[in-house]
Amino acid sequence: MNSTPTANDSKMIPSLSNKLLQIMNDDDIMKRKLMIDGDGIGDDRKITNLIKQFILWCYNDNESELECELSAERLLNVIDQSELAMAKSVQTIKMITNELDNYENMYKNIEKSIQDAREKLSVCKAELAHAKQIRRYKLDYDNIAQIIEQHPSTQETQIKLNVLENEIQTLQKINNQIESKLEKRRRQFQLLLSASHQLQNVLDEENNVQNSDTTLLADNNNHHGQQQHALDDDNLQSSSTTTTKEPISMETN
Structure with a gap:
């Protein structure tokens, strides 16, 4: 590993960092911090320290070759720890994803069980209503049978009806x-x-x-x-006239 970077490398690294800092806005920085921090146990701080150590290692010209190798080994150890933490985070994410899938399947199974229970409940309600209706019909049939028993049979009724019809005809x-x-x-x-x-x-x-x-x-x-x-x-008048004439005649004689 080269412990003494050239002048071109020293000029290129600050320019790249400045460009990166200019491109990133506050939201990107916060997102990056949240993604790097992982479980919240200081991963962000570790990576920040690793970057600082790497920059110091690149620009430190006073160290000997042995010290430079030791610093490189420390950086590699930190990188290995970061990779291990990242692998743990990846496995944790996979585990969480699997758990989410498991919970999703459990949720679907529970929903299906609830739906099946609702369907069974609907079927049971329908069967109960049908059973109640059959019971009501049986009670009605019993009442009708009691009423029928109180009245004469059809043959007797037909005989009486025939007798009444004959009487009506007569x-x-x-x-x-x-x-x-x-x-x-x-x-x-x-x-x-x-x-x-x-x-x-x-x-x-x-x-x-x-x-x-x-x-x-x-x-x-x-x-x-x-x-x-x-x-x-007339007769009376004539008789009276006759009587008056006779005395006169006598006197004359």
Whole structure:
């Protein structure tokens, strides 16, 4: 390893560091610090010290070759420790990633289990509702069976129904006969009523004729009486005249 850097190297290193510092802004520096710090156990400080030691080692012209080799070995040891810390960080990141994947799988399994449990719960609810409905139907069937037992059977009901139908037919026939008789009597009554009206009209006409004859006879009797009375008056007057003439004649004799 070359312990005495040349003048060109010494000029190049500050210029590169200045350019890097100019390019980096505060956010990049903070991100770099967070990335380098690792677990937060001073990795950032170690790397900063390593860079300082490397710069001092590069610009230190007063050290002997042995001291320069010792400084290089110390730098290599620090670099090895940093690489080991970086490897540990990488393994830690891998472990954390694996744990995250494991937790993600566990989360998915738990979600699937929850979904399966919800589906089973829905199925159980549906089965419970179906069982309740079947139980309600059974209770309704029992109530209907009790009501059916309180009533006669279908055959007995059919026999009674046939008997009632026969009675209804018999009563219907009797009703038809009674209606026919009633219609016949109604017609006879109407005929009798019409005949009575005609007879009443004939009697009224005869009474009117008889009354007119009686009136005419009475008028004739009155007229005959008046004539007889006039004749009687004439006879009386003639008789009185005769009696007055006889004494006169006697005196004359």
